Amino acid sequence: MSFWQYSSPQYFYPLAKKMAIVFFVLASILTVWGLYIGFFVAPTDFQQGDSYRIIFIHVPAAWMSMLIYLIMSFWAAVGLIMNTRLSSMLAQALAPTGALMTFIALWTGAFWGRPTWGAWWVWDARLTSELILLFLYIGYMALRASIEDPRRADRASAILALVGVVNVPIIYFSVKWWNTLHQGASVSFTKSSSMATSMLTGMLVMALAFWMYSIAVSLVRVRRIIRDREANAGWLTESSGVT
Amino acid sequence: MHSAFLSLLRKELLLAFRQKTDVVTVLFFFLIVSSLFPLAVGPELSTLKIIGPGVIWVGALLCSLLALHRVFESDFNDGSLEHLVLSGEPLTILVIAKVLAHWLVTGLPVVIVAPLIGLQFGLSQASLVLLLGTLFLGTPVLSLIGAIGAALTLGVRGGAALTSILILPFYVPILIFGAGAVVADLQGLSIDGHLSVLLAMLCVSIALAPLAIASAIKIALE
Amino acid sequence: MLDVRNLGFSRGKNILFEALNFSLTSGSAMRVTGSNGSGKTTLLRLLSGLSRPDQGMVCWRGESVTKNHSEFVKSVNFVGHDDGLKKQLTAAENLRFTLPLLGVSPSSKEIDLVLDAAGLETVKNRPVMHLSAGQKRRVALTRLEFMSHRALWVLDEPFTSLDVAAISSLAEKLNNHIKSGGLVIFTTHQSFEVIPQAISLVLD
Numbered sequence: 001m002s003f004w005q006y007s008s009p010q011y012f013y014p015l016a017k018k019m020a021i022v023f024f025v026l027a028s029i030l031t032v033w034g035l036y037i038g039f040f041v042a043p044t045d046f047q048q049g050d051s052y053r054i055i056f057i058h059v060p061a062a063w064m065s066m067l068i069y070l071i072m073s074f075w076a077a078v079g080l081i082m083n084t085r086l087s088s089m090l091a092q093a094l095a096p097t098g099a100l101m102t103f104i105a106l107w108t109g110a111f112w113g114r115p116t117w118g119a120w121w122v123w124d125a126r127l128t129s130e131l132i133l134l135f136l137y138i139g140y141m142a143l144r145a146s147i148e149d150p151r152r153a154d155r156a157s158a159i160l161a162l163v164g165v166v167n168v169p170i171i172y173f174s175v176k177w178w179n180t181l182h183q184g185a186s187v188s189f190t191k192s193s194s195m196a197t198s199m200l201t202g203m204l205v206m207a208l209a210f211w212m213y214s215i216a217v218s219l220v221r222v223r224r225i226i227r228d229r230e231a232n233a234g235w236l237t238e239s240s241g242v243t
Numbered sequence: 244m245h246s247a248f249l250s251l252l253r254k255e256l257l258l259a260f261r262q263k264t265d266v267v268t269v270l271f272f273f274l275i276v277s278s279l280f281p282l283a284v285g286p287e288l289s290t291l292k293i294i295g296p297g298v299i300w301v302g303a304l305l306c307s308l309l310a311l312h313r314v315f316e317s318d319f320n321d322g323s324l325e326h327l328v329l330s331g332e333p334l335t336i337l338v339i340a341k342v343l344a345h346w347l348v349t350g351l352p353v354v355i356v357a358p359l360i361g362l363q364f365g366l367s368q369a370s371l372v373l374l375l376g377t378l379f380l381g382t383p384v385l386s387l388i389g390a391i392g393a394a395l396t397l398g399v400r401g402g403a404a405l406t407s408i409l410i411l412p413f414y415v416p417i418l419i420f421g422a423g424a425v426v427a428d429l430q431g432l433s434i435d436g437h438l439s440v441l442l443a444m445l446c447v448s449i450a451l452a453p454l455a456i457a458s459a460i461k462i463a464l465e
Numbered sequence: 466m467l468d469v470r471n472l473g474f475s476r477g478k479n480i481l482f483e484a485l486n487f488s489l490t491s492g493s494a495m496r497v498t499g500s501n502g503s504g505k506t507t508l509l510r511l512l513s514g515l516s517r518p519d520q521g522m523v524c525w526r527g528e529s530v531t532k533n534h535s536e537f538v539k540s541v542n543f544v545g546h547d548d549g550l551k552k553q554l555t556a557a558e559n560l561r562f563t564l565p566l567l568g569v570s571p572s573s574k575e576i577d578l579v580l581d582a583a584g585l586e587t588v589k590n591r592p593v594m595h596l597s598a599g600q601k602r603r604v605a606l607t608r609l610e611f612m613s614h615r616a617l618w619v620l621d622e623p624f625t626s627l628d629v630a631a632i633s634s635l636a637e638k639l640n641n642h643i644k645s646g647g648l649v650i651f652t653t654h655q656s657f658e659v660i661p662q663a664i665s666l667v668l669d
């Protein structure tokens with residue numbers, strides 16, 4: 001049996017469970033390590049004190065929100081072009097995690113903003129783009145939820161995701177332009193070159209942790225989706241241990 | 244191919260002519276929504292001048308959303324959409340004819356009426372001309388992108404609200420550069436960049452949106 | 466001419482049909498029957514190129530329909546369940562504007578002649594919404610008159626709402642098409658035989 005057998009939901013199902021366990025373990029280890037760096041190793045910022053430490057959650061979440069959108073669109077496109085069910089199911093599984101990451105990024109952005117600029121929300125280019133990205137995720141999930149036939153839902157939402165992928169750079173560019181034009185608050189999380197190495201390490205470790213977590217959670221979710229959608233195919237009630 | 248494109252365009256325009264209420268309703272919506280803002284924020288002309296371009300642009304955007312169901316819905320319901328897919332002519336070309344007709348009927352009137360509303364907001368003549376120009380470049384893009392949303396949601400429950408959340412994020416860049424051009428001009432800044440970007444968006448959407456719309460229609464008919 | 470191999474299609478969790486195999490040579494007809502919801506309309510839409518099958522394939526003149534889609538549809542005359550008419554336009558206008566999409570541009574005179582022959586002389590210049598169901602059906606079916614060069618006719622419930630005279634007129638048209646080497650696939654709820662030589666396919 002070759003590698004390609006795993007593109008069938010039936011064979012992927014047990015593999016996903018094993019993979020998920022591995023990724024959960026990795027995610028836990030990396031999270032502990034990352035938070036340790038973030039809270040104990042990285043120095044206190046001389047301007048922002050300790051409240052800046054939330055970037056160890058905010059920035060990785062923002063990076064993941066964008067990465068997941070790309071990966072989700074990739075799998076959706078594969079599902080559309082090659083007419084494979086599992087690819088579309090993977091896209092379906094990734095969306096809620098991507099939306100969650102976006103939400104965390106926005107929420108932590110607000111918590112970071114309050115002590116720093118005295119406002120819960122500023123119309124910064126990056127935060128505004130994150131907000132629009134959240135709308136893109138919500139749109140994707142809403143379209144899927146509104147279409148009853150799963151295959152049509154797969155294909156229609158794939159088109160939407162692809163249109164989104166093309167537009168995301170345009171949206172980001174426009175929002176940046178808009179922001180500089182109106183001289184909005186410029187949020188500088190990283191203070192560019194003067195960032196301590198430990199801060200960068202901490203963010204990278206946390207980003208990796210979030211990535212492992214996202215994969216693990218998406219694998220669990222794709223298993224549930226497989227169960228729902230393949231319920232009529234006989235293999236589910238057999239040895240896989242699920243009714 | 245020419246005759247297919249032209250006869251489709253003529254059919255759509257004839258249908259709109261026989262159902263003038265659609266067009267008129269959209270225009271009145273534009274007028275009413277624009278009037279809400281002075282009522283909400285007060286009639287000081289200085290305030291209105293500042294929010295004017297944005298309000299009119301958002302109004303045009305909302306009109307575009309409101310009119311979207313006209314593009315494909317009735318064809319989907321009465322079986323005419325199948326003619327487009329089964330014609331043998333490239334669906335992308337036929338789609339351009341549909342969206343062009345849709346814009347002529349729902350977008351262009353908004354463009355023409357906008358300067359009148361601009362007067363109510365105390366905008367200068369130069370601003371009005373710029374408003375007209377940006378809307379002229381921007382509303383076709385709204386129709387093209389909106390048609391993608393309309394095609395994706397054919398026969399799907401959730402209706403206008405669903406279509407709106409799908410495409411409003413994609414409307415943001417057009418809004419930023421369209422309204423932004425008028426605002427920048429008021430501040431004495433150069434608007435070459437804005438207009439170039441709007442023109443670029445128009446070209447790109449004419450090239451790419453029909454592909455997405457055609458795919459979405461085929462998916463809806465399966 | 467038309468080969469269907471291992472055709473399968475499901476809607477959601479409902480398997481409509483699977484492992485469907487049949488072949489039709491030129492000059493033949495097939496009548497598809499089955500209870501409501503058994504997939505008759507879906508099958509016809511698959512055969513006319515509107516849908517893609519989940520499994521298997523439809524071959525027209527030896528070539529897969531999905532691979533050669535734009536050429537295939539030029540050989541198909543599809544008259545669906547819905548009439549495909551714009552209700553604010555007259556019968557004549559409907560034809561005048563829809564036929565160019567399908568590759569023919571008849572003159573107004575030619576359109577009038579065909580509509581008159583179908584017994585629609587008095588109503589052809591009234592908006593379609595004022596026509597009865599049977600009249601609308603007859604308008605939709607006049608497309609066959611202009612598109613008779615297309616070999617594969619796929620008709621979903623063409624006899625619905627027609628009176629006895631119109632049924633026999635349509636049956637004659639279909640039989641003529643079959644005699645000249647065309648293919649007719651149709652669904653019907655009619656109990657009597659209108660096309661005697663039609664192969665029967667029952668979906669359940």
